[in-house]
Amino acid sequence: MDDREVVSGADAYPPIDRAELPDDTVALARALIGKLVVRALPEGIVSGRIVETEAYIVGDAAGHGFRGMTPRNRSMFLERGHAYVYLAYGISMMLNVSSEAAGIGTGVLIRALEPLDGIEIMRANRGLDRLRDLTRGPGRLAQALRIDRSLDGLDLCRQGPLWLAHGESEAGEIGASVRIGITKDADRPLRFYVRGNPFVSGTKLLNR
Structure with a gap:
C-alpha cells in the first residue's frame, strides 16, 4: 500500500503530533502506554492499544544504537516518532519507535498490544483464533499487524500504512520491571x- 493511500476508517484515528x-526515551516508553498502533491494510484498519513497552536508552549496551x-x-x-523495524533472530519482526533527537540511537520497543480493530484480520495473519495470543509479544503483534521491513523508517506521526494515535480511555496503572x-x-x-492487563507478554517481576 502506498503511503498516500488511506483506507476506510483511517480518519477515525488522527495521528499523534510529534x-x-x-x-x-524513558518518558516516551511510559507515555506510549495506552496509545494506539494503527495499521492500514487492503482489508481494512487494524489497531491495538499499547500495553507494554521497553526503553533502550543512551549508553545502553542492550540497545542496537x-x-x-x-x-x-x-x-x-x-x-523521535519514526518506526525502527528489524528482524530478530531471523524469525520475528520487531516494531520500535525512535525516541530522541535526530542522530541519537535510542528507541522504544512495542512489546504488546490489546487488540481493538480488525481482529478477524489479525486472526488470519496469525493463523489462530485465541484473542489473548494475537498481539501478546513483539513478534506476535508484528505478525498480526503485518509489520515488516518495508515500514522501517516510516514517520509514525503522519497517517499512512502505520501510525500512532491517541487512545480513548485511560491506560490503567503502569508498572515497571527489568x-x-x-x-x-x-x-x-x-x-x-499495564498492571493486570491480560495482553501483557510476560509475568517476570510484574510486582514492581
Whole structure:
C-alpha cells in the first residue's frame, strides 16, 4: 500500500503530533502506554492499544544504537516518532519507535498490544483464533499487524500504512520491571506495562 493511500476508517484515528511525544526515551516508553498502533491494510484498519513497552536508552549496551549507526539500525537515529523495524533472530519482526533527537540511537520497543480493530484480520495473519495470543509479544503483534521491513523508517506521526494515535480511555496503572530476553544491562527497570492487563507478554517481576 502506498503511503498516500488511506483506507476506510483511517480518519477515525488522527495521528499523534510529534510535539506531544516526550523527547526522553524513558518518558516516551511510559507515555506510549495506552496509545494506539494503527495499521492500514487492503482489508481494512487494524489497531491495538499499547500495553507494554521497553526503553533502550543512551549508553545502553542492550540497545542496537550502542556501537553507532549502521545500515540496519539507521532508523533508530531518526527524530523521535519514526518506526525502527528489524528482524530478530531471523524469525520475528520487531516494531520500535525512535525516541530522541535526530542522530541519537535510542528507541522504544512495542512489546504488546490489546487488540481493538480488525481482529478477524489479525486472526488470519496469525493463523489462530485465541484473542489473548494475537498481539501478546513483539513478534506476535508484528505478525498480526503485518509489520515488516518495508515500514522501517516510516514517520509514525503522519497517517499512512502505520501510525500512532491517541487512545480513548485511560491506560490503567503502569508498572515497571527489568526487560525481557536480554543479557546486557539486564538489571535496568526499563520495561513498562499495564498492571493486570491480560495482553501483557510476560509475568517476570510484574510486582514492581
